[in-house]
Amino acid sequence: MSIFPENTQIEEGEIRASLLKKRRKKQYNFKNQFKALFQKNFRIERKQKKSNICQIMIAFYFIGLVYMLQVIGNKYASVKVPEDKNPIKYSQDFLVNKAVPYLVNSESEAFEEELAPLIKDYEYESGKLLTDGKKPVEKMIGMTLEAKESKDQMDSYFYRSYSSNENANYGYLFKKVNLPGGASQNNAEFSIYYNSTDANYIEGETTPYSVNGATMFLRNGVNTFFRSAFATLMGKDHPNNNGTHNLQIGRKNFPQKAGTTFFDLVRLLQPIYFCCLLHIMIPNFIRQIVREKEHKLIAIMSMMGLKLKVYWVVNYLFNYIMFALLLLVFYLSGYGLKFRIFIQNDFLSHFLLFFLYGNVTIAIAFICAAFFAKEKTARIFSFFLLLIIMVGATTLFQQITKNGDASPITYYLLELIPSCALFHGLQILSDASGIGQAGVRIADLSLNYKNLGSIYLFIIVESIALFMVAYYCWQVLPKGFGNRKNPFFLFMPSTYKKAKKAKDIELNEIENDNYLNFEENKIDINEDSRSDNIDYLYTNSNADEGDDEKFLINSEKNRVMSSKDPIKIMDLSKIYKGKDNQPDVLAVNDLYLGIKNGECFGLLGPNGAGKTTLISILSGLFPQTSGEAIICGYNIKDSFSEIQKHVGVCCQDDRLWDDLTGEETLEFYGKLCGFKGMFLKEQVHDLLEEIGLLDAKNKKIKEYSGGMKRRISVACALIVDPEVIFLDEPTTGLDPSSKRNLWNVLTKAKKLSGGKSIILTTHSMEEAEALSDRIGIMAKGELQALGTSAKLKSNFGKFFKFSYSVSGGEQNEKITSEHIKEMFPRCVLLNSIAGYYQFQIPKKDVVLSELFDNMIKNSKKYNITDWGISQTTLEEVFLHITNQAGLNDGVNI
Numbered sequence: 001m002s003i004f005p006e007n008t009q010i011e012e013g014e015i016r017a018s019l020l021k022k023r024r025k026k027q028y029n030f031k032n033q034f035k036a037l038f039q040k041n042f043r044i045e046r047k048q049k050k051s052n053i054c055q056i057m058i059a060f061y062f063i064g065l066v067y068m069l070q071v072i073g074n075k076y077a078s079v080k081v082p083e084d085k086n087p088i089k090y091s092q093d094f095l096v097n098k099a100v101p102y103l104v105n106s107e108s109e110a111f112e113e114e115l116a117p118l119i120k121d122y123e124y125e126s127g128k129l130l131t132d133g134k135k136p137v138e139k140m141i142g143m144t145l146e147a148k149e150s151k152d153q154m155d156s157y158f159y160r161s162y163s164s165n166e167n168a169n170y171g172y173l174f175k176k177v178n179l180p181g182g183a184s185q186n187n188a189e190f191s192i193y194y195n196s197t198d199a200n201y202i203e204g205e206t207t208p209y210s211v212n213g214a215t216m217f218l219r220n221g222v223n224t225f226f227r228s229a230f231a232t233l234m235g236k237d238h239p240n241n242n243g244t245h246n247l248q249i250g251r252k253n254f255p256q257k258a259g260t261t262f263f264d265l266v267r268l269l270q271p272i273y274f275c276c277l278l279h280i281m282i283p284n285f286i287r288q289i290v291r292e293k294e295h296k297l298i299a300i301m302s303m304m305g306l307k308l309k310v311y312w313v314v315n316y317l318f319n320y321i322m323f324a325l326l327l328l329v330f331y332l333s334g335y336g337l338k339f340r341i342f343i344q345n346d347f348l349s350h351f352l353l354f355f356l357y358g359n360v361t362i363a364i365a366f367i368c369a370a371f372f373a374k375e376k377t378a379r380i381f382s383f384f385l386l387l388i389i390m391v392g393a394t395t396l397f398q399q400i401t402k403n404g405d406a407s408p409i410t411y412y413l414l415e416l417i418p419s420c421a422l423f424h425g426l427q428i429l430s431d432a433s434g435i436g437q438a439g440v441r442i443a444d445l446s447l448n449y450k451n452l453g454s455i456y457l458f459i460i461v462e463s464i465a466l467f468m469v470a471y472y473c474w475q476v477l478p479k480g481f482g483n484r485k486n487p488f489f490l491f492m493p494s495t496y497k498k499a500k501k502a503k504d505i506e507l508n509e510i511e512n513d514n515y516l517n518f519e520e521n522k523i524d525i526n527e528d529s530r531s532d533n534i535d536y537l538y539t540n541s542n543a544d545e546g547d548d549e550k551f552l553i554n555s556e557k558n559r560v561m562s563s564k565d566p567i568k569i570m571d572l573s574k575i576y577k578g579k580d581n582q583p584d585v586l587a588v589n590d591l592y593l594g595i596k597n598g599e600c601f602g603l604l605g606p607n608g609a610g611k612t613t614l615i616s617i618l619s620g621l622f623p624q625t626s627g628e629a630i631i632c633g634y635n636i637k638d639s640f641s642e643i644q645k646h647v648g649v650c651c652q653d654d655r656l657w658d659d660l661t662g663e664e665t666l667e668f669y670g671k672l673c674g675f676k677g678m679f680l681k682e683q684v685h686d687l688l689e690e691i692g693l694l695d696a697k698n699k700k701i702k703e704y705s706g707g708m709k710r711r712i713s714v715a716c717a718l719i720v721d722p723e724v725i726f727l728d729e730p731t732t733g734l735d736p737s738s739k740r741n742l743w744n745v746l747t748k749a750k751k752l753s754g755g756k757s758i759i760l761t762t763h764s765m766e767e768a769e770a771l772s773d774r775i776g777i778m779a780k781g782e783l784q785a786l787g788t789s790a791k792l793k794s795n796f797g798k799f800f801k802f803s804y805s806v807s808g809g810e811q812n813e814k815i816t817s818e819h820i821k822e823m824f825p826r827c828v829l830l831n832s833i834a835g836y837y838q839f840q841i842p843k844k845d846v847v848l849s850e851l852f853d854n855m856i857k858n859s860k861k862y863n864i865t866d867w868g869i870s871q872t873t874l875e876e877v878f879l880h881i882t883n884q885a886g887l888n889d890g891v892n893i
């Protein structure tokens with residue numbers, strides 16, 4: 001009798017005709033995979049829009065916070081300044097100003113007469129006259145000189161200057177100027193004055209006004225100018241020129257309008273705040289990758305053929321888009337609130353800094369993600385990392401450079417820490433955007449250590465270096481799948497050799513051998529897969545029914561060595577290294593096995609027998625310790641990227657994205673191998689229908705029940721129509737009806753597209769019998785038995801079970817059981833309860849026709865109401881074998 005319910009009988013015509021008709025060539029190329037992955041990520045991000053919006057809006061909160069601090073600073077840390085039109089004592093102080101200098105000789109009329117023409121010369125031949133060692137002074141001071149006639153003129157100039165925000169913040173006082181041939185002394189005495197008010201608010205304006213390092217710079221320039229001017233004026237050979245010119249530096253209040261002295265909190269805080277903001281996405285970037293790593297989603301995608309370089313490119317782009325959105329909000333709010341750092345500096349100057357730094361944040365996230373296996377740990381760590389970057393790096397930079405006298409080497413060393421480079425860049429932008437500052441001009445970029453140009457260069461080089469470190473970390477650290485490389489792999493010649501395809505090796509090796517023809521080895525998929533012709537193992541090996549299982553397993557070894565099966569496992573072993581003083585575990589031990597085209601191989605075994613380990617090795621999750629396996633002609637040792645194009649995997653646990661729907665999940669895997677358009681749609685639709693999830697196709701996976709998730713996981717393995725399928729306990733958690741439905745799907749899939757080779761692990765004997773052409777029973781990492789279900793039962797089941805129910809009380813029960821013992825002297829009573837008896841009888845003692853006759857004749861006499869005889873079940877064979885093997889978990893060695 002068929003194990004399938006009537007309505008699920010397999011009809012050849014039911015096989016998905018569309019797939020057979022329209023089978024497409026799979027194209028695992030960069031473009032297809034990029035599109036598939038990008039769309040998948042986009043779908044997930046779109047569904048997480050609330051948390052994403054929150055993340056991005058952080059930029060707005062940051063700017064808002066800085067703005068609030070500014071308002072608070074203005075309100076509580078500002079001082080009202082009364083109007084003072086004329087604080088300068090004209091009688092004492094005479095000023096030369098940067099923009100409109102005032103020049104008066106206090107002691108000699110001749111000064112004006114003689115110095116003024118000279119200054120005109122300066123304007124004419126500036127470079128010549130005012131060269132201060134290496135640099136032309138006029139470039140530093142950029143002044144034009146103009147004498148003021150009176151006190152009123154000078155005061156009104158300064159007053160106007162402040163009102164209109166002109167740069168009238170430097171002055172020169174000439175106390176004594178001795179001119180050639182005039183006065184008794186031969187030296188010039190002058191003082192430099194600059195504004196004593198650090199930061200003034202001009203009424204009605206929000207921008208602060210301050211004196212900063214540029215003042216000193218300018219002052220030196222002016223000083224040099226006058227020194228040169230006097231020296232030239234007096235002439236090198238002049239008798240009165242003894243070359244001494246006294247310089248005094250002092251401060252003077254300039255005239256000012258009523259306003260408010262401002263404490264510039266923003267300029268102080270914005271570098272550190274913005275530095276934090278630009279790192280704020282790092283925890284998110286790390287979490288996303290570690291989440292996919294923890295739930296083994298990267299592993300399953302890679303098992304299903306995803307090229308890892310596509311994964312990283314798409315991740316990079318996605319993270320960059322998130323970063324760009326953050327920047328967008330940052331800019332919108334920054335410009336909206338008129339932050340001078342945005343307005344006063346050239347757009348490109350800050351945009352380049354932020355844009356380039358995005359790469360650093362992504363590279364840092366890639367590196368960190370390589371170190372974590374759990375999302376939770378990664379989350380905690382990433383906040384610590386932020387703290388270190390925010391407080392540690394910026395404080396370190398500030399402390400070391402606060403006096404402004406740090407050497408270029410100190411700056412360069414600090415900027416080797418990327419966040420210090422960013423912080424320095426922000427400081428430069430911030431300083432250049434004070435009132436009266438010209439801002440950073442992109443045309444002025446240079447590689448000077450205090451120029452943004454050198455910072456861009458640092459960031460570019462650092463991001464390239466960090467990406468290289470990330471690549472290295474992902475190669476040598478455990479990533480939950482694939483082979484880990486030796487930490488010195490970069491120096492090993494084998495790294496640079498192109499791996500020879502196992503296919504070529506295989507064919508060359510086999511050519512000389514006497515191997516069975518591939519077609520011979522192929523199971524006829526049009527016949528009932530459970531028919532006797534499938535017992536090739538026994539036929540090929542000439543094994544008789546009475547041969548022991550060791551012989552059968554050895555015959556499989558000989559057969560595999562010379563076969564061209566799509567799955568060939570040869571001498572495969574896996575040892576897990578024991579941790580914390582635990583012994584090593586031998587999970588798979590010298591296994592030989594071959595799976596033919598069109599064959600479903602059922603792998604049974606107790607918990608810990610090594611089934612999952614075997615499937616994991618074959619699907620590339622981790623490497624074997626020794627031995628090899630050839631899948632579709634490629635060796636698992638070095639050709640996994642090729643193997644993955646031929647394999648579909650359903651792992652023991654469901655590896656699905658909670659936020660995708662069932663349909664989207666299948667579409668993703670279909671697109672990964674290049675299926676598209678109507679073909680993909682039909683494929684997904686048919687498969688969803690077959691697994692009974694068509695109605696739930698638009699539900700998110702997180703809304704699926706355990707059984708529904710399991711069905712989608714199996715469908716993922718089938719969607720790409722692979723030649724080889726690994727199914728690790730595919731029906732765990734399914735209700736009986738769904739289970740049978742899935743069996744139906746798998747039976748059909750096995751026959752599709754010229755046949756597939758399937759390895760199925762299960763704990764359900766019923767399932768193994770329903771689906772498997774051959775069954776292997778594994779224990780302690782070794783195959784203990786191998787054959788079809790029927791052969792296993794006949795080989796290992798040496799007894800019948802005979803049971804009956806009897807009425808008429810204890811006396812009659814006793815008489816009946818004595819009668820049975822007379823008939824079968826070697827029978828053993830297994831059970832007796834309330835008139836129900838079960839005996840085990842050696843098969844050799846039973847002649848079925850005689851037993852039937854006897855029962856028909858005597859059932860009335862002994863009051864037997866019901867009786868029956870049954871063969872050994874597969875479960876009994878399983879228990880027998882595993883008990884023999886001494887059960888259970890892998891072998892400690």
Ligand SMILES: Nc1ncnc2c1ncn2[C@@H]1O[C@H](COP(=O)(O)OP(=O)(O)OP(=O)(O)O)[C@@H](O)[C@H]1O
Binds near residue numbers: 607889890
């Ligand atoms: N990552 C691991 N590290 C160390 N030992 C492991 C690891 N995975 C499995 N083992 C051990 O290897 C042996 C085989 O485990 P495996 O998961 O392959 O068994 P299984 O047959 O699939 O069991 P089950 O039926 O319970 O899924 C067990 O003893 C197990 O403890």
